[in-house]
Amino acid sequence: MTGLLINIGIPILLLIIGLLAGRAIARRHDQLMNKRQPAVDHMRMTDVKTMPDAQVGPTDPMLITAEITLSVDYFNGFIATLVNLVGGEMRMFTHAMVRARREAMLRLLEDAQARGYNAIANVRIDFADIGGNSVRRKGTPKFSILAYGTAYHASAPAQQPLISA
Amino acid sequence: MIVVNTETIPGYRITQTLGIVQGNVVRAKNIGRDIAAGLKNLVGGELRGYTELLIEARRTATERMLAQAQELAADAVINVRFATSAITQGAAELYIYGTAVKVDRVNEAQTDSAVPGVPVPPLAQ
Secondary structure, three states: OHHHHHHHHHHHHHHHHHHHHHHHHHHHHHHHHHHHHHHHOOOEEOOOOOOOOEOOOOOOOEEEEEEEEEEOOHHHHHHHHHHHHHOOOOHHHHHHHHHHHHHHHHHHHHHHHHOOOOEEEEEEEEEOOOOOOOOOOOOOOEEEEEEEEEEEOEOOOOOOOOOOO | OEEOOOOOOOOEEEEEEEEEEEEEEEEEOOHHHHHHHHHHHHHOEEOHHHHHHHHHHHHHHHHHHHHHHHHOOOOEEEEEEEEEEEEEOOEEEEEEEEEEEEEEEOOOOOOOOOOOOOOOOOOOO
16 A cells, blocks of 8 residues: 555656746746846847848957756656657647757857857757757657857847847 | 858958867766756756756867867858757767968958858759
């Protein structure tokens, strides 16, 4: 009886912890990013190879990078295995990827701003699988993003925010 | 050394291309990070240990590429690309490559993408 309780009780406990804590962490992350967003709204960010409105500034253009590794919680990982059986969109993973990319882009913008630039061109956002973790069968997947671009000085600031929430 | 992932550098004219320079690193995660990440996996959120692993790998690979560029006496590396490949479970390669070039300073921001030494192929009819 005790054995049964432990066998079923512990996974259920983990699912509940994952559900509650995971949701809180994801929500706080979104709120934090919303708060950081206005500070970089004036930055210009493009993924074109030429640098729009480039001008000779006080510093040379430079390559900047941003990394992030994110995981979903135990509960969502469990739900994902269920979705795997019936097919369809894995919404929790879609959202995790969106959050990871947004965080990476925010870090790029903040890095460029801290170095005195006001624009980033040729932004590339890659899925980096360092550690080989995201493909393994066991455990919840991890989302590693490596974003990079060239920070430079532009003559005109961006007219409107380039990343929507 | 100017490093950019665009084909041109505002304020500079590319005078000579020296060839491709590259740097790579294959890194494995360590068990301590794995355990910490396993705990964090329960509730989700950022796995800082892995983010740091990625940052270290990127730094090492970039340093190796820059050492090659310095050997060629390059002024800049343009059109830099990152690539990752999962070699085995638990280890991955981070690869960075770009074109080493010599540049001259100009006063106007340069916007054309003509790289000397690389002929533009004619358009197919």
